[in-house]
Amino acid sequence: MTFEKILNFFRSFFSRRKTNAFLNYMTHEPSELEYVGVIQFQHQNFKSIKDFYVKVLSVVKAAKMEGSQLVLFPAGMNTELYFVPEEALSGNQISKIEDECLKVFSNVALAEKMYIGYADLIKGTKVCHLLNGNGKQVDGNKFIVYNVKVAFMNDDIDDDVDLILNSCLVKKWIGDYESFGHAWLYSQQEYAYSMESYMVGDHFTGQSGIYAPIEATESMSGIIKQAQSRLLEEVLVSKIDFSALESLKRKRNAKNAYTRLLEHK
């Protein structure tokens, strides 16, 4: 009798805890950006938009289960829906596919209440998109995600941006130091966090990662998380401590002393 009582107590305790955890997970609305995710996306030609939706939803769910509030996909997501090479598509077909792709990401963002960044590749030009948790596309070059200033990587990034997004298609491997190109280097030069996502599989190779200024990482490497494989799909999620950037603002401010020099002709 006593044993049964104890057993029942533990049963109800754990079931209550599980329910509470689930309810917390479902209702918790964070006010700050803490966790970000990068999707190293496995290339495959999708036979239908439904298949594509299911795939995107599944990787976003995987990132969300690890706490991610913002996920970044690689560039060329629209080309996953191409049924023939781009050269064989008309202008109308290309823009229709772009719209379909946007709808898929919008629906997933809405369903999972998640910020999603990705880029289309249209005739070699990257077109970046950021969707908010309501599935709406956020306009502009600089975005506020929760309390953080975010921008897609380009040559004109403002000094006050704290998180840089870089959706890429493919990385050519010349040597090991290639890993430090792009986003990692931007993090070092702009004193900001960065996320970089690549397409992998088939003829695509890349190594996605989440980076910081070297001074903001314990290992002094500037690497928070990096994909282990250059060929296989991975979901990278990491907590980011934006308060660590505070101490680096001194270095950022030091750049202001050079304003006059930079304006000098």
Added chain:
Amino acid sequence: MFRIYMGSILSSTEFTKFDLGITSDRTLSTIGRWLKVDNDGIVFDDSNFNIFQRRWRVPITLDELIFETSILKIGTLYNDELRMRALLLKIAELKIDLIVGYLKSQSYNPYELIASGWGCAQTTGIPTVIVNVTPPENVNYSFFLKMTETNDGMIVLSDRYTMISISTEKKEYTQNNKGQAEK
């Protein structure tokens, strides 16, 4: 063709902090172009009684960063300047042949060298020498190039002394590595 001698291979006792010699085929190798550091900043001395100094301060004009010799135009950057993207992009426009970066670190950190030196070479496209000073008075040299389809741009990462030959016509680089750095 010019050569950059980095480190104590020079056996120079004249300069106390670091030695960096640049010679060209057109000059006798004994007449070097030397860089040293003193309390006021980096001093460039071409052994022809021309002495140029970049002081430890934020420059007012870009000319303060440049040492121009008969064979080379050298840009000198200090510490955080090597990671200032806007400044590096400006430097890239100045048709400089070589950047000499002076980087004072708390300890040896290859990532810091890559961020400062390799990053500088990638952003400017200019060959970059990094003189890395770590406590108590260790000096190591690194040399980086802009990455190409066949070269990742990492030529020397932190050596005590080494020599690089640069062919300005063919843009070929060879290294005569005399020893590894004592880490």
